[in-house]
Amino acid sequence: NFLSSINEDIDPRRTAVTTPKGETRQLVKDGFLVEVSESSRKLRHVFLFTDVLLCAKLKKTSAGKHQQYDCKWYIPLADLVFPSPEESEASPQVHPFPDHELEDMKMKISALKSEIQKEKANKGQSRAIERLKKKMFENEFLLLLNSPTIPFRIHNRNGKSYLFLLSSDYERSEWREAIQKLQKKDLQAFVLSSVELQVLTGSCFKLRTVHNIPVTSNKDDDESPGLYGFLHVIVHSAKGFKQSANLYCTLEVDSFGYFVSKAKTRVFRDTTEPKWDEEFEIE
Known part of the structure; x- marks a missing residue:
């Protein structure tokens, strides 16, 4: 968004x-x-x-x-x-862009952002950083359009x-x-x-x-590097649905401003109260 x-x-x-x-x-x-x-x-x-x-x-x-x-x-x-x-x-x-391609784009942008930060931390060459930034801009622009x-x-x-x-x-x-x-x-x-x-x-x-x-x-370079590590998540259940449906839960992580899908529960079919009780470890 x-x-x-x-x-x-x-x-x-x-x-x-x-x-x-x-x-x-x-x-x-x-x-x-x-x-x-x-x-x-x-x-x-x-x-x-x-x-x-x-x-x-x-x-x-x-x-x-x-x-x-x-x-x-x-x-x-x-x-x-x-x-x-x-x-x-x-x-x-209007032909919608396939979800998996959008996810791939987000992951690519996230990886490029990480690479840029590593280059900066290691006092990398400005030319290499500019090249990575250009590649990131191209991917972000594609995501913005699609x-x-x-x-x-x-x-x-x-x-x-x-x-x-x-x-x-x-x-x-x-x-x-x-x-x-x-x-x-x-x-x-x-x-x-x-x-x-x-x-x-x-x-x-x-x-x-x-x-x-x-x-x-286009944002300033002095932004916070964000949090790193592993997140342990347990998805138990959901309720409050008024009609039966095939229900699942997707876990997305905000990676440098882009939400990337990291995990998904199994689908509970034709129910209003799914009980997953599934554990995930997200990097």
């Missing part, structure tokens, strides 16, 4: 841009979301202003040049509608629909509620001129509250 965690931590203060007509347009919320575009996942930076939702990507620029956003699309909030729950949940063009699965659809009443994949229901409801709250105001439909769109997109870099792609390789 990297995206939701980074997007939750943003500064809630509002910032604003003045339109060419002299009106104030405030930035209410922004964050990184995964958009499904042409059947592939793309990382976007989404900006919610008081009257418009703008989806952008950061342009690739050469070193030393000022970074800019490229607007992929925008919807005036007066024209933005949410599809019905049935339509919203249906995502025929782990979100919760569909969040929005529709422009004048035409096109757009689909984002989010990390949690909570994150989806946050975006939906923020938009719906603004839609309670007396909003007018409009079309931005090329100059207005340029001004608005140009302001995004200055106004954004989320600055970096949310991966641990």
